[in-house]
Amino acid sequence: MVLLDIFDPKAPPKPIGIDLGTTHSLVAYVRDGRPVTLTTCDGTALLPSVVHYGEHGSILVGAAATSYATRQPERTLQSVKRFMGRGAKDVDPEELGAYRFKRPESEAEAAVVRFDLGQGRSVTPVEVSAEILRSLKQSAVDQLTHVGGVVLTVPAYFDDAQRQATRDAGRLAGLEVLRLLNEPTAAALAYGLDQKKNGTFAVYDLGGGTFDVTILLLDDGVFQVKSTGGDSALGGDDMDRLIAEQMLVAMGCTEPSTRTSEVVSIALDAARQAKHVLTDEDRVVVQLPKRGGGEASYELSRATFDSMIQPLLERTGRVCRRALRDAGSSASAIDGVILVGGATRVPRVHSYVEELFGQKPLGDIDPDRVVAYGAAIQAELLAQASDEVLLLDVLPLSLGIETMGGGVDKILPRNLTIPAGAKSVFTTYADNQTGFEIHVVQGERELAKDCRSLARFTLKGIPPMPAGMARLEVAFDVDENNLLKVSARELTTGIEQHVEVKPSYGLSDDEVEQMLIDALDHGEEDFAARRLVEARVEASRLLLATRKGLLDDGDLLPAEERRRVDAAMEELEAAVQSAGRAGVVQLKLDALDAATHDWAGRRMNRAIQAAIAGKAVGEVEKDVAQAEGVEAHLERHGHRAGDEDTKEAR
Amino acid sequence: MAAATHSPSSRSGVPADPFITLGVEPGFEIDLAALERRHRDLSRALHPDRHQDKSAGARRQALSRAIEVNEAFRHLRDPVLRAEALLRHLGIDAAEGQEPKASPELLMAVMEGRERLAQARAAKDGAALSTLAAEVAGEERKTLAALGEAFADARQHPSEHRDRLLDLLGRLRYQRRFLEEAALIEEELF
Numbered sequence A: 001m002v003l004l005d006i007f008d009p010k011a012p013p014k015p016i017g018i019d020l021g022t023t024h025s026l027v028a029y030v031r032d033g034r035p036v037t038l039t040t041c042d043g044t045a046l047l048p049s050v051v052h053y054g055e056h057g058s059i060l061v062g063a064a065a066t067s068y069a070t071r072q073p074e075r076t077l078q079s080v081k082r083f084m085g086r087g088a089k090d091v092d093p094e095e096l097g098a099y100r101f102k103r104p105e106s107e108a109e110a111a112v113v114r115f116d117l118g119q120g121r122s123v124t125p126v127e128v129s130a131e132i133l134r135s136l137k138q139s140a141v142d143q144l145t146h147v148g149g150v151v152l153t154v155p156a157y158f159d160d161a162q163r164q165a166t167r168d169a170g171r172l173a174g175l176e177v178l179r180l181l182n183e184p185t186a187a188a189l190a191y192g193l194d195q196k197k198n199g200t201f202a203v204y205d206l207g208g209g210t211f212d213v214t215i216l217l218l219d220d221g222v223f224q225v226k227s228t229g230g231d232s233a234l235g236g237d238d239m240d241r242l243i244a245e246q247m248l249v250a251m252g253c254t255e256p257s258t259r260t261s262e263v264v265s266i267a268l269d270a271a272r273q274a275k276h277v278l279t280d281e282d283r284v285v286v287q288l289p290k291r292g293g294g295e296a297s298y299e300l301s302r303a304t305f306d307s308m309i310q311p312l313l314e315r316t317g318r319v320c321r322r323a324l325r326d327a328g329s330s331a332s333a334i335d336g337v338i339l340v341g342g343a344t345r346v347p348r349v350h351s352y353v354e355e356l357f358g359q360k361p362l363g364d365i366d367p368d369r370v371v372a373y374g375a376a377i378q379a380e381l382l383a384q385a386s387d388e389v390l391l392l393d394v395l396p397l398s399l400g401i402e403t404m405g406g407g408v409d410k411i412l413p414r415n416l417t418i419p420a421g422a423k424s425v426f427t428t429y430a431d432n433q434t435g436f437e438i439h440v441v442q443g444e445r446e447l448a449k450d451c452r453s454l455a456r457f458t459l460k461g462i463p464p465m466p467a468g469m470a471r472l473e474v475a476f477d478v479d480e481n482n483l484l485k486v487s488a489r490e491l492t493t494g495i496e497q498h499v500e501v502k503p504s505y506g507l508s509d510d511e512v513e514q515m516l517i518d519a520l521d522h523g524e525e526d527f528a529a530r531r532l533v534e535a536r537v538e539a540s541r542l543l544l545a546t547r548k549g550l551l552d553d554g555d556l557l558p559a560e561e562r563r564r565v566d567a568a569m570e571e572l573e574a575a576v577q578s579a580g581r582a583g584v585v586q587l588k589l590d591a592l593d594a595a596t597h598d599w600a601g602r603r604m605n606r607a608i609q610a611a612i613a614g615k616a617v618g619e620v621e622k623d624v625a626q627a628e629g630v631e632a633h634l635e636r637h638g639h640r641a642g643d644e645d646t647k648e649a650r
Numbered sequence B: 001m002a003a004a005t006h007s008p009s010s011r012s013g014v015p016a017d018p019f020i021t022l023g024v025e026p027g028f029e030i031d032l033a034a035l036e037r038r039h040r041d042l043s044r045a046l047h048p049d050r051h052q053d054k055s056a057g058a059r060r061q062a063l064s065r066a067i068e069v070n071e072a073f074r075h076l077r078d079p080v081l082r083a084e085a086l087l088r089h090l091g092i093d094a095a096e097g098q099e100p101k102a103s104p105e106l107l108m109a110v111m112e113g114r115e116r117l118a119q120a121r122a123a124k125d126g127a128a129l130s131t132l133a134a135e136v137a138g139e140e141r142k143t144l145a146a147l148g149e150a151f152a153d154a155r156q157h158p159s160e161h162r163d164r165l166l167d168l169l170g171r172l173r174y175q176r177r178f179l180e181e182a183a184l185i186e187e188e189l190f
Helices: A125-144 A160-172 A181-196 A234-252 A261-280 A301-328 A347-357 A368-383 A509-519 A523-555 A559-578 A582-595 A597-612 A617-627 A630-638 A640-649 B018-022 B031-046 B056-077 B079-089 B105-120 B126-154 B158-189
Strands: A014-020 A024-031 A034-037 A050-053 A060-061 A076-078 A114-120 A122-123 A145-153 A178-183 A200-207 A211-219 A221-229 A283-289 A293-300 A336-340 A390-392 A399-402 A408-412 A418-429 A437-440 A452-460 A472-478 A483-491 A498-502 B002-008
Touching: A014 A181, A024 A125, A024 A368, A034 A368, A050 A125, A060 A125, A076 B002, A114 A408, A122 A452, A125 A145, A125 A160, A145 A160, A160 A178, A160 A509, A178 A181, A178 A368, A181 A211, A181 A221, A181 A261, A181 A336, A181 A368, A200 A301, A200 A347, A211 A301, A221 A301, A221 A509, A234 A261, A234 A283, A234 A293, A261 A283, A261 A293, A261 A301, A293 A301, A301 A347, A301 B158, A336 A347, A336 A390, A336 A523, A347 A399, A368 A483, A390 B031, A408 A418, A408 A472, A418 B056, A418 B126, A437 A483, A452 A472, A452 A483, A498 B056, A509 A523, A509 A597, A523 A559, A523 A582, A523 A597, A559 A582, A559 A597, A582 B056, A597 B031, A597 B056, B018 B031, B018 B056, B018 B079, B031 B056, B056 B079, B079 B126, B105 B126, B105 B158, B126 B158
Parallel strands: A014 A145, A145 A178, A200 A336, A221 A390
Antiparallel strands: A014 A024, A024 A034, A050 A060, A050 A076, A114 A122, A200 A211, A211 A221, A283 A293, A399 A408, A399 A437, A418 A472, A418 B002, A437 A452, A452 A498, A472 A483
């Protein structure tokens, strides 16, 4: 195993973008200013999102796995994206599928969907997705040698649970997840930078299992989402199911008992193929095996297919109209419609979108690759901390807390620009009450039980007080990944509350860590080694960034602080060279962080002043005295000798 | 447990003044285009994307300030929230329920409006719905203009104009809620 992965400024790790799709996944990077997809283990750009678990422990991903789909459907998992962040209760027993789900044996187990592979083995959607990501990562390493951070895309309408699950899958696959990026935004980024067009655009993203619509404003490097809407359980797969249902009848399999996984798998596979044929042909005839022997002939015309999928399309239409309303826009105000996702190749989808928006969708984009391209671009921009592009995305679903009566108190409304945050002040209802629970939900419904339960936050350690006296301020922050963080403070005493998070779904940090350890050959040992490498890479990166920062804003550091920063940097360098454990490096990282804390604030003030003045940060040198803010200004004038030192040090 | 207030994020538990955060002259009439530009400019400097290469502490600082800026922007963009922020700025408590008793004339208008809305919904009458929404939208425009004037007058002696301002704010809240409901009904029916 390669232990030394020290960051070499001459050959920096290449950041990549990954589109983890329902039916296909891709990995891309930016080469010479343009995004390109990498070849996957199948030798193609598109890797089927299929994983086969062999009886003797082998794991296959991609086309090799797909070949087992009809033979061993229960060990060959497809379209697991639909189950990410979902619990056993969310699975619709009526829906056609070849999965065999494991019945949960406890409340805790029921929090996550599990697929029963037989012989006592089961896997979660996170683990399956991690296999796909691992394969893509390997392809990237094979072609790029040094792989840096990754931007993973998610449907815009994914809730917090689904996003956390995606990030967990990334971590499990050993990826450094830089950002979770919404798929429509990724597409708009790729399209916008390529075409350099400005205006209001609608991205209509119909994938295998999810539907998103996003209304964005593109304006010279600014990509501002106005609104987003969607349905995270609607996609091309649903079209397949409609056809498969009819095929099963033709096959003589109407009774549920006749619908074994193999039979369903055959029908779904044939349905998908029929759908593809109807993209170019007016009708398709399929020979299907018949129950009891022989063959059945099934015929489908495009006209019939079109009417079968009309209800699905109308669902997307309702979502689009709401998104337009939320954006304060209308179809006529849209300058262009961008189609994303394989399902948009269906001719009826194309014509429906044209009717909906009153214009022909834009034609110069590859609906299969555009999301991966956008992810690669964002990864590159983040790695450079570039200010060339400003991406302003939104919270897709309202966040609220459950009230006494089972209703929802909305704290952060949907379509809020992220990062966003709000504070709520609570009080106790009983004397000496030292803790209480907050149930956070996500969704637009009136009742908490109809919304997605995200987590129960238990606040502990409230100082004993008469009822109603405590002032518990709970801060709900949604970060740039659209992930929720909760923190709490008791205002009368100022004590930071211990907030315990019990997620309603998914895996805790400890569980993910344990899975990582289990997955490595030498468990704990390898895990520790990996952590050390990661810590050293992060340290090298930070040292480089700090040195650069000193060149730009070294004048904002008075002598004494500068000495502390220099000392902290030296200690961190030493740790990178000689430390045997990640913890040691982390300590020095934290120390440098602390030493540069105030300076970081001043740098931000300077950047703000420059931004408001409409100038680029570098041009502001002459105005520093005014722009610095009171603190820095006073320091300068109070430390004459130090001032000179600082100037020289630059 | 009773939640008391939801307010824009700030460091001390007191709602941050969105006018100060965005560096905008406090007032009700606002240049929305300039506000957007200001928001974008600040976002360029503070958005987490720009601070990817910094230390964890610096990233946290940027994140918390970016949140403040976004919250301030949201409060100034929406006329009701903007009016509330302005009232706070002028030292007038503007929480809901603080309004002086609504005039009989307003109460009548509210009741009539709700009845017509319910009727249009029951009859699935799209035309009636549109007409009603257009009427209330017209009323809303008048209220916004009146608020602009009232705030301008209130600059010198805010407390003297308290009742008028709160009354207008109450109307605006009602009108906007009405329009939201009408939009939801339209979505539901069509």
